[in-house]
Amino acid sequence: xxxxxxxxxxxxxxxxxxxxDRPNVLFIAIDDLRPELACYGGPQVRTPHxxxxxxxxxxxxxxxxxxxVCGASRAxxxxxxxxxxxxxxxxxxxxxxxxxxxxxxxxxxxxxGYTTLSNGKIFHFRDDSxxxxxxxxxxxxGGGSLKSYDPATTERLSxxxxxxxxxxxxxxxxxxxxxxxxxxxxxxxxxxxxQAGKPFFLACGFVRPHMPFYxxxxxxxxxxxxxxxxxxxxxxxxxxxxELAGSGEFRSYHLADFDVxxxxxxxLMRHGYMASVSYVDKxxxxxxxxxxxxxxxxxxxxxxWGDHGWHLGEHNFWGKHNTMHLATRVPLIIKVPGRKAGxxxxxxxxxxxxxxxxxxxxxxxxxxxxxxxFATLFDHPEQTFREGVYSRIRSGDAIxxxxxxxxxxxxxxxxxxYDLKKDPGENENVAEKPEYAETVSVMKSLxxxxxxxxxSAKIMAATSAKPKKPIKPDLEQxxxxxxxxxxxxxxxxxxxxxxxxxxxxxHSGVAYGSHQRHVLDFWQAAxxxxxxxxxxxxxxxxxxxxxxxxxxFADVPALLQAGISVAAINYRLMKHSQDVxxxxxxxxxxxxxxxxxxRSKAGEWNIDKTRIGAAGGSAGACSSLWxxxxxxxxxxxxxxxxxxxxxxxxxxAVNAPQTTLDPEQMKAWTPNSRYxxxxxxxxxxxxxxxxxxxxxPWIAEYSPYALVSxxxxxxxxxxxxxxxxxxxxxxxxxxxxxxxxxxxHCRELGVDCEVVYPGASEAKYKTPTEFHIATLKQEEKP
Numbered sequence: 061x062x063x064x065x066x067x068x069x070x071x072x073x074x075x076x077x078x079x080x081d082r083p084n085v086l087f088i089a090i091d092d093l094r095p096e097l098a099c100y101g102g103p104q105v106r107t108p109h110x111x112x113x114x115x116x117x118x119x120x121x122x123x124x125x126x127x128x129v130c131g132a133s134r135a136x137x138x139x140x141x142x143x144x145x146x147x148x149x150x151x152x153x154x155x156x157x158x159x160x161x162x163x164x165x166x167x168x169x170x171x172x173g174y175t176t177l178s179n180g181k182i183f184h185f186r187d188d189s190x191x192x193x194x195x196x197x198x199x200x201x202g203g204g205s206l207k208s209y210d211p212a213t214t215e216r217l218s219x220x221x222x223x224x225x226x227x228x229x230x231x232x233x234x235x236x237x238x239x240x241x242x243x244x245x246x247x248x249x250x251x252x253x254x255q256a257g258k259p260f261f262l263a264c265g266f267v268r269p270h271m272p273f274y275x276x277x278x279x280x281x282x283x284x285x286x287x288x289x290x291x292x293x294x295x296x297x298x299x300x301x302x303e304l305a306g307s308g309e310f311r312s313y314h315l316a317d318f319d320v321x322x323x324x325x326x327x328l329m330r331h332g333y334m335a336s337v338s339y340v341d342k343x344x345x346x347x348x349x350x351x352x353x354x355x356x357x358x359x360x361x362x363x364x365w366g367d368h369g370w371h372l373g374e375h376n377f378w379g380k381h382n383t384m385h386l387a388t389r390v391p392l393i394i395k396v397p398g399r400k401a402g403x404x405x406x407x408x409x410x411x412x413x414x415x416x417x418x419x420x421x422x423x424x425x426x427x428x429x430x431x432x433x434f435a436t437l438f439d440h441p442e443q444t445f446r447e448g449v450y451s452r453i454r455s456g457d458a459i460x461x462x463x464x465x466x467x468x469x470x471x472x473x474x475x476x477x478y479d480l481k482k483d484p485g486e487n488e489n490v491a492e493k494p495e496y497a498e499t500v501s502v503m504k505s506l507x508x509x510x511x512x513x514x515x516s517a518k519i520m521a522a523t524s525a526k527p528k529k530p531i532k533p534d535l536e537q538x539x540x541x542x543x544x545x546x547x548x549x550x551x552x553x554x555x556x557x558x559x560x561x562x563x564x565x566x567h568s569g570v571a572y573g574s575h576q577r578h579v580l581d582f583w584q585a586a587x588x589x590x591x592x593x594x595x596x597x598x599x600x601x602x603x604x605x606x607x608x609x610x611x612x613f614a615d616v617p618a619l620l621q622a623g624i625s626v627a628a629i630n631y632r633l634m635k636h637s638q639d640v641x642x643x644x645x646x647x648x649x650x651x652x653x654x655x656x657x658x659r660s661k662a663g664e665w666n667i668d669k670t671r672i673g674a675a676g677g678s679a680g681a682c683s684s685l686w687x688x689x690x691x692x693x694x695x696x697x698x699x700x701x702x703x704x705x706x707x708x709x710x711x712x713a714v715n716a717p718q719t720t721l722d723p724e725q726m727k728a729w730t731p732n733s734r735y736x737x738x739x740x741x742x743x744x745x746x747x748x749x750x751x752x753x754x755x756x757p758w759i760a761e762y763s764p765y766a767l768v769s770x771x772x773x774x775x776x777x778x779x780x781x782x783x784x785x786x787x788x789x790x791x792x793x794x795x796x797x798x799x800x801x802x803x804x805h806c807r808e809l810g811v812d813c814e815v816v817y818p819g820a821s822e823a824k825y826k827t828p829t830e831f832h833i834a835t836l837k838q839e840e841k842p
Contacts, residue, residue: 082421083397084253084360085169086351087263089182090340091130091270092380093366095121095391096333097341104289105334106282109345110393113364117395118438119403124449124460125410127153128368128380128387130270131184132453133410137367138164138183138193140414140429142514143452156189162519163426165414166193169261172423177249180242180265201241205267208274209236218314226313227273227332229280234343237274239266243343247350254354264347266340269370271379272313273332275339282338283331290326291373299489301474303455304384304467306377326373333372358397361420365410366390374485383458383467384486385478388451396420396438404441407462408434409449428518443576447606448503450510459507461604466491466503477503495744498735498793502600509609516561562616567665572657573650575632580654581607583616583626584665592671592710592836594619595655596628599678599715602647602739603634613675613715615829622833625667629654631683634738642758644721644739651683652693656705670841673711673832678794681717681777685764685802688712689772711835713776713828716794719802721763723749729797732788765802774812776831777802782817 097107099114100121126136127143131153136143139155139162147158155164166176170193178198183189186198206223208214209230217224234240246264253260268275297304310329318325344364351357369387371377380387390410395401411431418425419433434445448459458467465486467476477491477500490496565581572578585591596614598605607628610616616626629651637646655672662669674684693707718735720726723745726733737748739762740755752759760766779796781789789795799815806813814831816823825831 082172082174082259082423084259084356085174085261085417085421086347086360086362087182087261088344088347088362088364089134089180089263089265090344090364090366090391091181091265091267092368092370093269093337093340093391094369094372094386095366095389096337096370096372097391099393100391104283106338107341109341109348110364110391113344113348113362113395114393114403116401117362117393118399118401118441120392120394120408121403121405122407122449122462123365123390123392123410124388124407124451125366125368125390126451128382128451128453130367133367134182134184135159135188137365137410137413138166138189140165140411140426140431141517141519142411142430142450142510144511144514144517145452147514147517149454151184154185154188155183156192159428159517159519162428164189164193165417166261166263168414168418168423168426169421170195172421174259174261175253175256176261176263177253178263178265179245179249180239180263181267182263182265199245201238201245203238205238205270205274206272207237213274216314216316218312221312223313224272225316226271226310227316227328229275229277229335231277234276234339236276237268237339239268239340239343242266243346246347250347250350250354250356254356266343268340269333269336271310273329273336275332275335279339279342280331280335283334285327285331288327288330288334290323290330291375293374293485293487294321294326294376295487296375297476297478297487297489299492301469301476301489303469303474304382304476306371306375307379307381309381310378321376329378330372333370360397361417362393362395363413363417364391364393365413366392367410381453383451383453383456383465383476385460385465385480386486388449388458388460394438399438402441404437404443405462406434406437406441406443406445407447407449407460408437408445430513430517440576447600447604447608448506448510450507450514457507457511459503459510461503461506464499464503466500466507468504468507472504475500494734497791498601501791501793502604505599505609505612506604509612562611563620572629572654575636575650577630577632577636578650578653579607580627580629580657581610582658582661582665583620585620585623585625587623587666590662590666590668591623591625592673593625593627593658593667594673594675594832594836595651595658596626597631597651597674597676597680597683598628599676599680600633601735602644602679605633605680606630609677613677613680613828614832615827618829619832622837624833624836625665627654627658642740642755642762644762647679648683648686648762649693651687652690652707653702655687655707655709656694656702659705660702669705671710671836673713673836674709675713675715675828675832676717677715678717681714682719682721682764684709684712684714685717685719685775686762686767688775689764689767689769691767709773710841711773711775711832713778713825713831713835715778715828716780717764717777717798718793719777719798720765722759722765723752725765725801726792729785729801730789730792730795731786733792735793765805768802768806768809768811770809770811772806772809772811774814774835775802775806776814776816776825776828778828779815779817782819783815 099111131151132148135155170176210228213228214224415433419435448461465478475491478486566584567582598609610628631650632646640646659669734745742748777799783796803813
């Protein structure tokens with residue numbers, strides 16, 4: 061009996077002593093709120109309380125929702141699961157139906173010993189996932205969001221849904237409307253939660269500024285309608301596909317005989333939106349003031365988020381329901397006790413909020429969660445986080461990067477691309493412009509990766525879900541005995557951020573240099589002797605991309621099964637190498653440094669440093685060939701032991717590489733070539749060709765073709781379409797003409813170079829992974 065009692069006592073520790081030390085969470089949701097706040101640069105709106113919170117916490121300037129509609133967006137955020145064409149589709153979405161069995165965010169905190177409460181609109185439906193998520197019945201005030209206090213509001217009703225006027229401004233108290241009651245209830249709950257002494261997760265959801273624009277008169281009086289600015293792009297984007305549409309939701313209210321195309325209507329709508337935002341700002345301030353009065357602010361994480369963006373008359377759109385930047389970008393402010401205040405431009409998704417809060421509270425992240433923790437951004441806000449964020453609605457799937465917004469409708473039948481740097485208002489679709497062809501190709505690939513990730517969701521019964529601890533960057537590796545390494549088996553759970561079937565890395569986020577992009581992930585194969593290694597270099601034109609593209613270029617499970625370890629690297633992009641001449645030197649030398657670093661880890665990570673191959677796609681494939689053909693960059697006299705390591709390869713197998721950076725060769729092989737000038741700082745291909753003579757020394761140093769010599773390793777190049785030397789190509793940047801040109805040169809020098817494409821005769825290998833397994837396992841060096 062004593063033994064049993066001792067076991068029971070230990071089993072209670074996580075829900076008592078451990079839970080007591082964890083931070084509280086105040087989780088504030090605001091419906092239809094775009095980053096139209098003073099702290100985000102909103103020129104007219106008055107939001108002093110949210111501005112003060114932003115000054116004390118971290119403001120996320122590039123946060124995006126996964127579905128720009130209430131129900132689906134909230135279901136995605138509350139489960140950390142990405143949407144698909146068949147999951148999280150519209151405002152009627154319920155998480156407990158579309159993701160049945162997946163652990164919700166409050167449920168995970170509840171299981172960790174927290175008291176979890178819901179006031180107002182958190183899920184779209186009050187009872188969605190209610191029993192599993194909340195310690196008490198989810199609470200909402202009576203009357204709903206359409207409750208009116210101005211008789212004129214309901215004198216005339218809309219034809220479609222029999223709703224009253226779209227605005228009203230009665231002289232009533234804050235608690236006359238539902239949002240005021242939500243604030244009061246949350247304040248009362250804070251008081252009893254403080255008395256209870258347990259950690260809590262208190263969710264507080266406000267409906268405004270969702271239509272109709274009903275707010276007390278004093279908030280309307282903050283603004284003079286004649287002085288309200290309106291959008292200056294009240295027209296449809298040029299060349300936009302027919303699928304692009306605005307929301308028709310505003311027409312479900314009576315519009316009081318306004319002409320919807322008039323400036324008066326635009327000013328009314330903006331006035332009503334800002335009044336509603338200021339109203340909610342005051343209510344948020346009331347709740348935060350009580351948190352401070354109760355002396356809970358020092359141990360409470362405060363999160364304020366919007367469920368999607370909103371058009372305020374831009375393009376004559378009102379509302380959300382499309383994938384344009386204004387509909388998908390959201391405000392996100394998080395204050396973490398003990399962490400510095402600031403702002404970050406890192407791209408994050410609302411699906412990332414769930415795992416981030418788990419990380420900050422030291423709670424395991426359920427395996428169903430597809431989002432990634434961005435907790436490191438609180439200490440390093442300057443770092444990048446995601447290469448691109450994913451959003452979708454109806455027939456449109458979108459990817460947003462730091463510069464571009466791309467949408468594919470109906471699987472790519474029509475497309476939109478907006479250059480946010482040149483056209484922040486998204487006034488012209490440039491998807492069909494030739495100069496953006498490479499960008500479209502990159503965005504398509506990135507979108508496909510995220511769609512594949514979304515489709516791989518592990519939705520399982522909640523009772524069988526095993527929480528996993530958040531992956532922390534492995535910046536200081538502890539030496540593991542070789543025998544212990546050999547006994548380790550590859551992890552089987554999917555790695556966060558990677559494609560389908562990529563297991564969790566053995567070492568994650570390892571720094572191989574001083575720049576924020578100098579990081580790699582490593583998967584160790586189980587073996588009692590040193591293993592060969594494949595180093596994967598991602599594509600993206602040296603202007604984008606990330607190591608998470610790994611599964612396009614290497615079959616990690618197959619390599620590990622064959623006893624071959626794998627590494628995937630990030631490197632500096634062109635935008636990071638403005639002080640480097642030529643710019644391409646930065647990503648190429650980063651790849652060399654990463655290779656040297658991996659060799660320096662041979663003893664710790666059980667690597668056979670002689671048998672290392674490279675893989676990658678497009679620009680990453682070009683980098684791989686550059687490593688394969690370049691003379692050894694090892695410096696035997698260096699005081700840096702890493703710099704003394706070799707940069708030579710055993711073999712290379714790559715997808716769609718550019719094999720030359722000589723514009724004359726490109727033009728001769730493929731007359732409509734347009735790629736490569738940016739490697740040497742040239743704005744376009746015409747300038748690249750015109751300046752060729754002046755950059756011949758750079759071409760000789762950085763073009764793989766120019767570097768081939770008789771002692772170079774074998775290469776296998778894979779392309780998606782057959783070559784046609786001397787003919788224009790639909791995709792000249794990834795043409796097999798590159799491969800044929802290099803193959804001819806290699807054969808003249810006696811270097812093995814195989815080119816694989818549809819219809820290729822005598823092709824030995826179907827994939828780069830097949831080539832690597834066969835070549836790296838050879839007894840003798842090829």
